[in-house]
Amino acid sequence: MKIVYYEMRKSWLKISTLVVLVILTVLNFIQADGICGIYYNKTYGKRGEAYFALYNTVCGELTEEKIAPFRERANWLNNEVSDMVFSSEYRPDLYYTGYIFGDFNLYNVDIAPEISYAATYPNISGKLAANAAECFHFYKSVGNDYEAEKYAMAYEMYQNRQIPEYRATNWANLFFNHEFSSLLCVIMLILGLANSFTKERESGMFQIIILILSI
Numbered sequence: 001m002k003i004v005y006y007e008m009r010k011s012w013l014k015i016s017t018l019v020v021l022v023i024l025t026v027l028n029f030i031q032a033d034g035i036c037g038i039y040y041n042k043t044y045g046k047r048g049e050a051y052f053a054l055y056n057t058v059c060g061e062l063t064e065e066k067i068a069p070f071r072e073r074a075n076w077l078n079n080e081v082s083d084m085v086f087s088s089e090y091r092p093d094l095y096y097t098g099y100i101f102g103d104f105n106l107y108n109v110d111i112a113p114e115i116s117y118a119a120t121y122p123n124i125s126g127k128l129a130a131n132a133a134e135c136f137h138f139y140k141s142v143g144n145d146y147e148a149e150k151y152a153m154a155y156e157m158y159q160n161r162q163i164p165e166y167r168a169t170n171w172a173n174l175f176f177n178h179e180f181s182s183l184l185c186v187i188m189l190i191l192g193l194a195n196s197f198t199k200e201r202e203s204g205m206f207q208i209i210i211l212i213l214s215i
Contacts, residue, residue, distance in 0.1 A: 020191060024184045050096040054106055061165050062119055070115070074107040118163040125161040132158060 058070050080086055081104045088099065095103040132154035139147040 017188075017191060021188060024187065028184055047097070050098075050102070050106055051110060053096050054111060055168060058111065058115065059166055059168070062115070062163075067115065067119070070107070070111075074112050077104040077107055080104070114168075115166055118166050122162045125158045129155050129158040129160075 058066055060066075077100065081101055086100050088101075090098045091100075092098045094100075097103050097106055132151045136148050136151040136155060139145075139151065
């Protein structure tokens with residue numbers, strides 16, 4: 001393992017490699033921000049200003065004191081627009097978006113589902129943990145240790161899980177999962193591995209490696 005460690009240090013711990021890593025990371029953030037603007041346009045432009053104005057009133061620790069006014073306002077907006085007869089007058093003094101229907105979407109479509117998911121997540125994870133425990137006992141009783149161990153790990157993973165705070169983390173999923181990130185990872189791998197092979201030839205170690213392999 002020490003040989004691998006030293007080879008990694010020789011290939012990766014270089015100023016040029018670190019500079020490329022920083023540049024590609026910044027490029028990835030820019031690309032992710034652009035994609036986020038497409039998939040989460042509610043957080044951009046004038047709509048984004050209204051979104052974050054409301055978001056800042058409910059973000060952080062989920063408490064009843066904080067959520068109760070939000071829930072009351074969301075229900076009121078829902079009742080006001082439910083019959084599709086409402087004012088289209090621009091009222092920035094009353095609504096974050098300036099319009100009653102805009103605020104209805106802001107409360108009930110954009111933010112309420114996110115808060116609801118965070119608040120009910122302990123129930124969701126609890127059901128998953130209970131199901132995993134049931135599967136564990138079943139496979140243990142029939143002597144299938146492999147499946148039993150798998151569900152034991154799932155139980156440990158999901159038991160007592162909760163989301164204590166509400167945060168806007170949509171960008172994180174895009175940053176780590178979109179295809180552009182994979183492309184940049186491939187570029188970094190090629191950069192590091194290519195450096196290893198070229199240095200072996202420059203130092204003459206390549207001939208020694210060939211000799212060892214032929215013995």
